[in-house]
Amino acid sequence: xxxxxxxxxxxxxxxxxxxxxxxxxxxxxxxxxxxxxxxxxxxxxxxxxxxxxxxxxxxxxxxxxxxxxxxxxxxxxxxxxxxxxxxxxxxxxxxxxxxxxxxxxxxxxxxxxxxxxxxxxxxxxxxxxxxxxxxxxxxxxxxxxxxxxx
Numbered sequence: 001x002x003x004x005x006x007x008x009x010x011x012x013x014x015x016x017x018x019x020x021x022x023x024x025x026x027x028x029x030x031x032x033x034x035x036x037x038x039x040x041x042x043x044x045x046x047x048x049x050x051x052x053x054x055x056x057x058x059x060x061x062x063x064x065x066x067x068x069x070x071x072x073x074x075x076x077x078x079x080x081x082x083x084x085x086x087x088x089x090x091x092x093x094x095x096x097x098x099x100x101x102x103x104x105x106x107x108x109x110x111x112x113x114x115x116x117x118x119x120x121x122x123x124x125x126x127x128x129x130x131x132x133x134x135x136x137x138x139x140x141x142x143x144x145x146x147x148x149x150x
Contacts, residue, residue, distance in 0.1 A: 031126065037126075102120070
């Protein structure tokens, strides 16, 4: 009888251990807000760490293709330029709120100084970069005119 209780206790312990290991913990957001997401993504890309940049990317086939193309282009860049990108600082010039879950950030880096845009969207409680906007928006969308007060 004592041996059966010991096996039952052992079984209960193993079952509880198994259940505790399989409980899902709440996912911690990668970025606190849209600016944080934009900076994290840009920094990883400037550093040539495209695996890390992918963490901040809205994952769909088009975005993954754009990121892979950017990585291939970065790999073809001469070593001196890669080092300059790594040493570059990020300049966020403007953050345009489209709605509560979408922002467009206009940025540049201190190496190239060319202004460009990133669309940042809130998805599953996290802020992620949508590269489609960077590659597919009209050139004149960089010109932001503040709408009149209503």
